[in-house]
Amino acid sequence: MSNQQLDVRGPRFGAVITTIVLAIVFLAQGTAIATALLLLQTTAFAIGAFVGPHAQPYGLLFKKFVKPRISPATKFEDPQPPRFAQAVGLGFAVTALLGLAIGSATVTAVAVGFALAAAFLNGAFNFCLGCEMYLLIKKFA
Amino acid sequence: MMNNVYWLVAILVLASAFGLFRRWNEGRTKVDNHRVIVSAQQIGSPLGDRATLLQFSSAFCAPCRTTKVVLAKTASIIDGVNHVEIDAESHLELVRELEITRTPTTLVLDKDGRVRNRAVGVPRQDELILVLAATV
Numbered sequence: 001m002s003n004q005q006l007d008v009r010g011p012r013f014g015a016v017i018t019t020i021v022l023a024i025v026f027l028a029q030g031t032a033i034a035t036a037l038l039l040l041q042t043t044a045f046a047i048g049a050f051v052g053p054h055a056q057p058y059g060l061l062f063k064k065f066v067k068p069r070i071s072p073a074t075k076f077e078d079p080q081p082p083r084f085a086q087a088v089g090l091g092f093a094v095t096a097l098l099g100l101a102i103g104s105a106t107v108t109a110v111a112v113g114f115a116l117a118a119a120f121l122n123g124a125f126n127f128c129l130g131c132e133m134y135l136l137i138k139k140f141a
Numbered sequence: 142m143m144n145n146v147y148w149l150v151a152i153l154v155l156a157s158a159f160g161l162f163r164r165w166n167e168g169r170t171k172v173d174n175h176r177v178i179v180s181a182q183q184i185g186s187p188l189g190d191r192a193t194l195l196q197f198s199s200a201f202c203a204p205c206r207t208t209k210v211v212l213a214k215t216a217s218i219i220d221g222v223n224h225v226e227i228d229a230e231s232h233l234e235l236v237r238e239l240e241i242t243r244t245p246t247t248l249v250l251d252k253d254g255r256v257r258n259r260a261v262g263v264p265r266q267d268e269l270i271l272v273l274a275a276t277v
Contacts, residue, residue, distance in 0.1 A: 008203075030151050068223075077203050085199035113148070117156040125160035130201025132243050138199075138230050139237065 011082035013066060014058035016122035018044070020091065022116040023105060025057035025096075029109060035100065038112070042093040048086030053079045058085065074140055084130040091113055143217055167262035170272050171247070175240070179254045184225050191221030192257075192276045193250040194269075197229040197241050199262045208245040213270055221252075222273060252277050 023040050028034040048056035067073075092115035099107030121127035181187050184195060194212045198205035209226055216224035228243055229236050239248065239256065249258035249272055256270050 011251070023149060026224050078206075080205040081201045085182055103258070108147075113152050115142050116149075117152050120153060120156050121160050124157070125164060127160060128203055131204060131245070134199050135229050135236065135241070135244055139233065 001123040004054065004079070005076035006059075006079050006082065007062075007067065008075045009070070009075045010062045010067075011053055011077075011085070011130070012058050012123060012126065014048075014056060014082075014098075015036045015085075017058045017096040019077075019116060022112055022119055026109070026112050026116055027111075027114050030105065038093065038100075041115075042090065042097060045086050045090035045093050046102060049090045053086065064115070065090055081128060081130045083117075084134065088118065088129050088133060092118070138139050156260055159267045163262075168260055168264045168268075170258050170260045170268040172249055173259040175256055177239055177256050179235070179239075179248075179250055179256065181202055181254070184232075185232060186225045186227075186254065186267065187223065188250065188254050189216075189221050189223030191218075191219075191252055191253070192223075192273055194222065194224045194250040196224065196226040197232075197236065197244055197246045198226055199229045199244040204243045204263045205245040206248065211266050211269075212247060215266055215273070219270070219273055248271065249276060 021037055024032045025037045025041065026038075030130065043056045046057070053059050092111045096108045096111035096115070098109060099105070099109075118127075118129060123128065152196045169237070179195065194216055196205075196208055196212055209224075212226075216222045227235075229241060229246075233240075241262065245261075246265065247260045247264050247269075248256050249260075249269070251257050257276055260269070
């Protein structure tokens, strides 16, 4: 686990890619492409949640291809908040896969829909999932 | 397939509306009508002689850091104002009593510890200073 500070643009870039991937999954529901992309996205979330944002595949794409072409980072953040967001995404993605496993298209569609909304809010509005959900979980846990 | 497109658009429109509403509301200092009194003992830190900026923070909360900077700066420029940051998770009873729903939440307490105002999100410093001027 690494605690090095992240360029804030990294997780934001990742959220945009996640939004695009999940939008395709949502549109292509019921096809092999949707299942393959959902598995890919679940893996990405799992790496982000368990290993950390520094190893998240979209974060690596940002580091390798985007970062060298843009201005140096001016804003940094702790890796823990984006890591929490990845864990929330993983929860939705696993639920979507369970829906596929039990043959419930509705469960899959709803779970992908929530993950998509969360990723979109993160990418477009810099929405902080940890701020909203962590206390809620603690209050009712 | 066409149905999925409609659903996708609906999700994005709803999420955008929510995001815009949140952005518009972010950090606005509002009058709090609960009028709960908070003691120095409950927050584990002395109250300011004139007012206290009580910040609730949590793990996994990036804007809590920004809030801390804004509040510390505000407290340093106005005499008799203390900034107290507490971890919401380890003060769950207070969190329930004060109906804190997310972090960062800032409460403006008067000299007696009575809750006067509330700002959810990173507070807007200009609004905060106006509120403090009225409180102290």
